[in-house]
Amino acid sequence: xxxxxxxxxxxxxxxxxxxxxAAQYSVHRVTSAxxxxxxxxxxxxxxxxxxxxxxxxxxxxxxxxxxTAGKTIPTLILTARCTLADKVKALDxxxxxxxxxxxxAAELAARCRALVxxxxxxxxxxxxxxxxxxxxxxxxxxxxxxxxxxxxxEWLVLECLVRRTGLIVSKERLQQALANPEQDxxxxxxxxxxxxxxxxxxxxxxxxxxxxxxxxxxxxxxP
Numbered sequence: 707x708x709x710x711x712x713x714x715x716x717x718x719x720x721x722x723x724x725x726x727x728a729a730q731y732s733v734h735r736v737t738s739a740x741x742x743x744x745x746x747x748x749x750x751x752x753x754x755x756x757x758x759x760x761x762x763x764x765x766x767x768x769x770x771x772x773x774t775a776g777k778t779i780p781t782l783i784l785t786a787r788c789t790l791a792d793k794v795k796a797l798d799x800x801x802x803x804x805x806x807x808x809x810x811a812a813e814l815a816a817r818c819r820a821l822v823x824x825x826x827x828x829x830x831x832x833x834x835x836x837x838x839x840x841x842x843x844x845x846x847x848x849x850x851x852x853x854x855x856x857x858x859x860e861w862l863v864l865e866c867l868v869r870r871t872g873l874i875v876s877k878e879r880l881q882q883a884l885a886n887p888e889q890d891x892x893x894x895x896x897x898x899x900x901x902x903x904x905x906x907x908x909x910x911x912x913x914x915x916x917x918x919x920x921x922x923x924x925x926x927x928x929p
Contacts, residue, residue, distance in 0.1 A: 708732045708749070708751050709733050710734055710735075710751040710779075711723060711755050712739070712757060713760075714738065714759075722755065725815060728811075737760075737761070740762065742754065752780070752825065754781045756784065757783075758783060765784075769801050770799050773799065781801050782802065782803045782818065784804075785807065786807045793919065794918070798878055798879065802821055802873060824872075831844075833871065835910075835911050836911070837849055837910045840868045845861055847864065849908070849910045854906055860899055863883070864903055865883075867913065874916055874919050874920050875920050879920070880921070884899065900915075900921060911925060
């Protein structure tokens with residue numbers, strides 16, 4: 707499995723490459739956003755690990771350009787800036803996860819595995835969270851052996867959350883997913899749809915509210 711590393715610091719990049727190679731990944735490193743765009747255009751990567759502080763266009767600009775171009779490659783942002791505002795901005799631009807510097811190689815490898823696993827599940831069309839099975843193509847939710855009926859907007863909320871299982875989805879992103887040309891969606895309306903979805907999921911999954919950040923869906927712990 708091939709990963710793209712976008713990091714201009716040789717010492718940090720060397721540690722990343724060695725750690726991910728030890729985790730059995732094939733790794734290609736570039737040092738700028740422009741080089742990353744060229745690499746992604748020429749080759750298929752399972753994941754991009756992107757440093758924020760790149761020369762020229764920074765890492766967040768790279769993520770914005772990828773998403774604007776319709777590129778869905780999972781992205782893990784590396785940053786020395788871990789304020790709430792930085793995290794919200796990265797998520798709103800389309801990053802899938804972020805990791806603050808300094809970090810342990812084992813945690814970086816674990817986060818890469820999780821992102822690749824989720825991306826593969828989305829490609830398969832079915833995402834499974836313990837007792838819950840979400841068929842993205844058929845738009846069906848099953849808990850254990852029972853099918854659960856959702857409204858169109860409850861489904862949109864669920865799909866946004868499960869595509870980023872274990873990661874934060876901002877309230878703004880949910881508003882965008884729920885909006886249509888005839889009707890704007892308020893933050894309060896998002897809360898209502900999330901609350902109704904929680905009720906239908908019961909104890910099959912947990913939707914956590916993270917103040918100032920958004921929501922995260924997690925597998926429920928076994929009793």
